[in-house]
Amino acid sequence: MLNIKDTPVKNTAEFLEQAVKVARAFGFTDIDTALQDFPSKRLKAAHKVIHTHNRDKSLIPTMRKLATKNVQESTEHILGYELDTSLESKNSFSLNIANTENPIAEATLIATAYTLLDSLGVKDTVVHINSFGTSESFTRYLRDLTKYFKKISADTTLQVKSDLAISPVRAYARLCKIDKTLADNSPLAVDYLNDDGRSHLWGLLEYLEGANIPFVLDNSVVGGTDYFEQTMFEIKSKNKGKLLAYGGRYSLLGRRAFKKHVPATGLTIDIQGTGAKCPKPHTKNKPKFYFAQLGNNAKKAGLKVLRMLHNAGIDVGHSITQEGLTKQMSYPIVGDVPYIIIIGQKEAIEGNVIVRDAATHKQKIVSMDNLVKHLKKLQG
DSSP states (O other), rough: OGGEEEEEEESSHHHHHHHHHHHHHTTTHHHHHHHTOOOOOOOOOOOOOOOOGGGGGHHHHHHHHHHHHTGGGSSSOOEEEEOOOOSEEEEEEEEEEEEETTHHHHHHHHHHHHHHHHHHOOOOOEEEEEESSHHHHHHHHHHHHHHHHTTTGSSSSSSHHHHHHHHHHHHHHHHHHHHHHHTTTTTTGGGGHHHHHOOOOOHHHHHHHTTTEEEEEOOOOOTSSOOOOEEEEEEEEEOOOEEEEEEOOOHHHHHHSSSSOOOEEEEEEEESOOOOOOOOOOOOOOOOOEEEEOHHHHHHHHHHHHHHHHTTTTOOOOOOEEEEEEEETTSGGGGGSSSEEEEEEEHHHHHHEEEEEEEOOEEEEEGGGGGGHHHHHHHH
């Protein structure tokens, strides 16, 4: 949980102002605003009991919103932030991305939270990552994890046994807290990944590496729920190991609770204190720049560029989660900006970007190291 006293902001309201500012820089809007143009459709009642750790309960109403709007029937990517004030002793600020299976979604969530924490002076953080892979991989992992618990039954506590009756994942989460030796000897989820699971995990790691965000693989990151698939992650302080943010891909929740496959991934930051309200975003001037990328290498460099421009106070429009240059350039905002910033495969390899004048189509190749200086000169 993030303690406001450990940051330079005065109170929760000031933290949320900064959180919304950073979220908007990475393309997020208030989730209700993001979903307002989608027609609502009545949902059937949940057909299966969902076992969840208290900290992940906020994902259930979010998935309900996404499923009610049938966002999976659209090609539009949903990037939304929201504040949950229903919890007894804390507020939770969350970021969610729906409608893409690409690990750029997880990477964007992590990069946004990492940038927010950095802007608040919370340094020396590291991302802990684990993966259950696909449903097939997860099933095999659960089978062997259950066998392992039967093997060590005599050495486990009553709490672990009670959790095992609910979910092996929940029992393992408990075991990690009370007996590190037994937890370390359990099956590793990443050992059960098939080709799709490995590709998704390595894709996320490559995006984080491209954005200069430190990470470690950590088998103990399981969330304590039974509706995560593919990757799960936590952002912790390096020295004290304090949990600052957490999340994962929770598409399985939609299939289990609402019989709908809504590709969705989310990240949550818990904040001490209650009673806060999520601020309405301030009206701001239209950005002078729009950023587009072409290819995986360019997308990896893209998150680094967005972090760099935000830290320099330069507003830039983008659709970082989208695939293909044509799709990105079709966004309405593109017609209103005077300059387009483009990274292709060649530029990503060489550490350059293309800055194009939208009116004259004249363009200049600028090194990434000089990009901020060049854009500030164009801003005037």
